[in-house]
Amino acid sequence: MSLDKNQIAQRIARELEDGYYVNLGIGIPTLVANYIPEGLQIVLQSENGLLGIGPFPFEGEEDADLINAGKQTITATPGAAFFDSSTSFAMIRGGHIDLTVLGAFEVSEKGDIASWKIPGKLVKGMGGAMDLVAAAKNIIVAMMHTDPAGNSKLLPECSLPLTGKGVVKKIVTNLAVLEVTGDGFKLLERAPGVSIDEIKAATSGRLIIEGEVPEMDFS
Amino acid sequence: MSKKVVQNAEEAIQGLASGMVLMFGGFGLCGIPEKSIEAIAQTSLNQFTCISNNAGVDGFGLGALLRKHQIKKMISSYVGENKEFERQLLSGELEVELIPQGTLAERIRAGGAGIPAFFVPAGFGTEVAEGKEVRSFDGRMYLMEAWLKADFAFVKAWKGDTMGNLIYRATANNFNQAMAMAGKITIAEVEELVPAGSLDPNQIHTPGVFVQRIFQGNDYEKRIEFVTTRKSKG
Numbered sequence: 234m235s236l237d238k239n240q241i242a243q244r245i246a247r248e249l250e251d252g253y254y255v256n257l258g259i260g261i262p263t264l265v266a267n268y269i270p271e272g273l274q275i276v277l278q279s280e281n282g283l284l285g286i287g288p289f290p291f292e293g294e295e296d297a298d299l300i301n302a303g304k305q306t307i308t309a310t311p312g313a314a315f316f317d318s319s320t321s322f323a324m325i326r327g328g329h330i331d332l333t334v335l336g337a338f339e340v341s342e343k344g345d346i347a348s349w350k351i352p353g354k355l356v357k358g359m360g361g362a363m364d365l366v367a368a369a370k371n372i373i374v375a376m377m378h379t380d381p382a383g384n385s386k387l388l389p390e391c392s393l394p395l396t397g398k399g400v401v402k403k404i405v406t407n408l409a410v411l412e413v414t415g416d417g418f419k420l421l422e423r424a425p426g427v428s429i430d431e432i433k434a435a436t437s438g439r440l441i442i443e444g445e446v447p448e449m450d451f452s
Numbered sequence: 453m454s455k456k457v458v459q460n461a462e463e464a465i466q467g468l469a470s471g472m473v474l475m476f477g478g479f480g481l482c483g484i485p486e487k488s489i490e491a492i493a494q495t496s497l498n499q500f501t502c503i504s505n506n507a508g509v510d511g512f513g514l515g516a517l518l519r520k521h522q523i524k525k526m527i528s529s530y531v532g533e534n535k536e537f538e539r540q541l542l543s544g545e546l547e548v549e550l551i552p553q554g555t556l557a558e559r560i561r562a563g564g565a566g567i568p569a570f571f572v573p574a575g576f577g578t579e580v581a582e583g584k585e586v587r588s589f590d591g592r593m594y595l596m597e598a599w600l601k602a603d604f605a606f607v608k609a610w611k612g613d614t615m616g617n618l619i620y621r622a623t624a625n626n627f628n629q630a631m632a633m634a635g636k637i638t639i640a641e642v643e644e645l646v647p648a649g650s651l652d653p654n655q656i657h658t659p660g661v662f663v664q665r666i667f668q669g670n671d672y673e674k675r676i677e678f679v680t681t682r683k684s685k686g
Contacts, residue, residue, distance in 0.1 A: 279623070280553065280554075281479040281480075281482070281623050281626050282479070282623045282625055282626050283622075283623050288682055289680045289681050289682045290680075290681055290682070291681060291682060291683075291684045292681045292682075292683070292684045293681075293684065294681075295676060295679055295680075295681060296622065297481075297482065297624075297674035297675070297676050298482060298483065298610075298621045298622040298623060298624040298674070299622040299623055300479070300480065300482045300623055300676075300677070300678075301623075302479075303678065304479075304480035304481070304482070304533075304677040304678050305677075305678045305679075305680040306676055306678070306679055306680050306681065307680070309622070315620075315621075315622050315623060315625060316625065317557075317620075317625045317626060317627070317628070317629035317630060317657070318479070318505070318553070318554075318556075318557035318625075318626050318627050318629075318630060319554075319557040319558055319560070319561040319629070319630045321554075321557070322553065322554025322555075322557050322558060325554060326554055326558075326572060326573070326574070345577070355538055355541070355542070356550065357530055357531055357532035358528060358529050358530035358531050358532070358550045359529060359530070359550060359552055359553075359580075360529050360530040360552075360553050361529065361552065361553035361554060362552075363552035363555075363574040363575050363578065363580060364552045364553060364554030364555065364572075364574040367572075367573035367574040367575070367576060368554075368573055368574070394578065394579055395577055395578040395579075396578065397576075397577065397578065398576060398577025398578065399577070
């Protein structure tokens with residue numbers, strides 16, 4: 234059984250370590266916040282100027298001055314900090330954020346990522362994605378293994394304009410957890426019930442399989 | 453009364469001329485200088501180059517200037533949520549330069565801080581790098597990026613005093629603090645204007661030296677782009 238979006242987020246949450254400062258992108262990455270293991274102190278950064286993203290406000294308590302990078306109303310956790318955009322990206326560029334999780338259209342076996350522009354479609358802009366992928370110490374891409382038409386999103390080379398070159402370290406898809414080694418996608422874990430052959434068929438870039446590949450552990 | 457205090461946005465924008473380079477603080481609609489934008493929309497000035505992280509929504513924020521065809525070029529990191537913007541872009545009426553958000557913020561800060569250029573990793577190996585100087589530092593590749601400055605910078609703060617000192621609130625700070633430094637003339641609009649000495653000097657975000665004109669805006673709309681809530685406590 235391939236994973237749904239919530240299960241992808243749940244698997245990524247297992248990568249969190251106590252004390253991490255984390256930036257979560259829009260889409261599946263945002264869902265990771267719902268699965269932070271109890272007992273870990275994780276601080277979520279929003280690049281528009283907040284460390285300590287809290288849950289959505291209760292109805293009637295929305296504050297127009299307090300939004301996340303997706304422009305949604307949010308709250309701030311106890312111990313939160315506000316700051317300006319240049320300080321925010323100093324945190325990101327300076328390597329002070331431990332983990333970035335973001336979505337992608339395509340990832341190459343060399344760790345290139347394409348996530349912001351589809352030629353021929355209207356271009357809305359890269360926002361903070363290029364800054365985040367170029368600078369974060371650790372980047373996990375959260376995405377479906379294939380596009381809706383069934384084409385692999387794990388490629389020898391990206392076909393779309395790049396967001397960053399050689400920056401992705403790990404990918405969690407609906408089928409697998411993979412490490413980007415520079416030589417190819419090393420298969421680390423399979424989604425429960427998904428065979429290696431299914432993953433091979435859905436991966437157009439070079440897939441590296443060494444020994445027994447375990448199923449993901451959700452226990 | 454300080455010479456910086458003006459009565460309203462109309463008075464604040466004196467000297468604004470067609471073709472100028474303008475900066476507008478804000479992220480989405482959060483922390484935008486709505487009163488200054490409304491006043492500019494009342495003029496017949498146009499051909500502006502606008503530096504702003506986003507481009508407002510249809511008819512509000514910078515969308516109000518777009519609707520009146522007052523903007524020639526936008527310099528932004530993300531420009532979704534605006535149909536009139538799309539239409540003008542596709543028809544070729546509007547030019548757009550897209551810049552990674554952190555690079556945009558730092559180029560503005562550099563403009564205010566007197567730093568003509570600096571190196572960043574964002575965009576290396578992408579189309580953002582085209583035509584830019586590339587250099588290696590400690591084995592990694594970086595792009596040279598230049599400062600950005602404006603003829604007028606429009607910022608919005610929560611509180612300000614008659615000396616031009618500003619305090620922002622929550623995530624409404626965003627691009628305002630850097631832009632306040634980067635305008636030849638910086639115009640600050642505040643929700644509450646207080647006499648000098650009323651604000652705690654320890655809490656000032658933008659020291660008054662960066663601000664040339666300040667006024668208190670009334671009846672802020674502070675529109676929310678996406679209201680998201682959880683169920684009430686019951």
